Amino acid sequence: MTDFRKYRTKSVRVGAFEWHPELMTGKHSPFVPDWFMGALHNKYLHRLYGQIVIVGDGLQVNTNSGTAMAKPGDWVVYWSGSDNHLSVHSGEEFGRLFEENEDRRPRLRSTNEKP
Numbered sequence: 001m002t003d004f005r006k007y008r009t010k011s012v013r014v015g016a017f018e019w020h021p022e023l024m025t026g027k028h029s030p031f032v033p034d035w036f037m038g039a040l041h042n043k044y045l046h047r048l049y050g051q052i053v054i055v056g057d058g059l060q061v062n063t064n065s066g067t068a069m070a071k072p073g074d075w076v077v078y079w080s081g082s083d084n085h086l087s088v089h090s091g092e093e094f095g096r097l098f099e100e101n102e103d104r105r106p107r108l109r110s111t112n113e114k115p
Helices: 034-040 091-097
Strands: 015-018 052-055 058-063 066-070 075-079 085-089 098-100 106-108
Touching: 034 052, 034 075, 058 085, 066 085, 075 091, 085 091, 091 098
Parallel strands: none
Antiparallel strands: 015 075, 052 058, 058 066, 075 085, 098 106
């Protein structure tokens, strides 16, 4: 007889940055992560070469699903691992999918967890 059990995905730690164009005026804030600056300035950092372009007050982000636009208040998420990639989430979606980790890095929530 087969024993059916419930499973959930393992916690995934990601880097995340809430986009606000004013952070890019003058010297960038110390709160702008290195992976973001590397992707923005075409530096070969974390293999995100040229993945982000500023367009007006928004961002054009190359993701695994194609090009996504981020507007102020949206979150750019860096998925580190074997395929280092980026994704864009609205503030509401980010709050639903991620929670702050005890070591201050957001993690992906299980679909069964409540926000």
